[in-house]
Amino acid sequence: MPATASVDLPPQQAGEGGAGGGGDASGGAMGGADPSGSGGGVVEVGGGAVDPCPPDLTQCGSVCVDLQSNPYHCGGCFEYCPTESCVAGICDGSTLGHVAVLGMSFHEDHAPSRHLLGNAVFLPSSLDVALLTYAKHAHPVAVKNVTSILATEASKRGRIFSETFTNDADDLAAQLDTASFDVVLIHDLALAPPGHGLAFATTTQQALEDFGQQGGIIVALATSNDEMPTLLSETGLLATAGLIPIEGALLSKTAPTDALALGVPAPFSAKFKTSAIVATEPSSPLLSFVFSDDSAAANPVVIHKVLPASP
The missing domain is CATH 3.40.50 (Rossmann fold)
Structure with a gap:
């Protein structure tokens, strides 16, 4: 499990679906999995947020994740990869x-x-x-x-x-x-x-x-x-x-x-x-x-x- 740290985030970024989680569902994998995942660079979001995620991470819900390698946010927030092998933002071995x-x-x-x-x-x-x-x-x-x-x-x-x-x-x-x-x-x-x-x-x-x-x-x-x-x-x-x-x-x-x-x-x-x-x-x-x-x-x-x- 990657090390975690508190990161402040702007209040307007919080909300349903995390970053990029507006009305368009075209990304479309399941959101029912653990939103933080167990790999791919996870940084927990702290309260009273004012600063963005680190440059190489993206906010998804209450965590900052690496969309290139996190199987629970593979290529986009909440896009779960069933093979749990996310390579360069693509679910390896699976077209969902x-x-x-x-x-x-x-x-x-x-x-x-x-x-x-x-x-x-x-x-x-x-x-x-x-x-x-x-x-x-x-x-x-x-x-x-x-x-x-x-x-x-x-x-x-x-x-x-x-x-x-x-x-x-x-x-x-x-x-x-x-x-x-x-x-x-x-x-x-x-x-x-x-x-x-x-x-x-x-x-x-x-x-x-x-x-x-x-x-x-x-x-x-x-x-x-x-x-x-x-x-x-x-x-x-x-x-x-x-x-x-x-x-x-x-x-x-x-x-x-x-x-x-x-x-x-x-x-x-x-x-x-x-x-x-x-x-x-x-x-x-x-x-x-x-x-x-x-x-x-x-x-x-x-x-x-x-x-x-x-x-």
């Missing part, structure tokens, strides 16, 4: 893929959820983001709203996005590769007949797994309890036992430094067609419950999972 499961359908336009969706879809660091959207059996209002929200969020963030729609699972599986797309978006199966979630999973499971292991981003909107838990579980995206409607519940950040949470005003009220996710996978450095409801169980509503690259 991500799964973001949002218990929201976006029937209503709502500032916090709008920013949250933007954080998920614009996780890729590239200026241009190519999106493949599966919208079969989704509610048309939700599909229209999501596309409109993403156009607005892209403009706000100075990003460019293109969206390709498909209503065919075989077509999605055939098209899905990181050479063509950065993100795949799976809409909530609000109008799906019984068995469609399993049929979709059977067709697309391998393609989704390969896409994630190649560094792709998979975003799933999940509020319908009939088919979405099966789809999530059988594709391997997230082991899920069910979804619980929570319209009107208060949602709070439970992983405030996670890339999906950055810049999202909270707490906020759950809107129409919002569901808590009964996940059967525990939280870990690679799986973060980002927003949770105000029930005694604090059920997660937004979950972010990092997928290490294939060997």
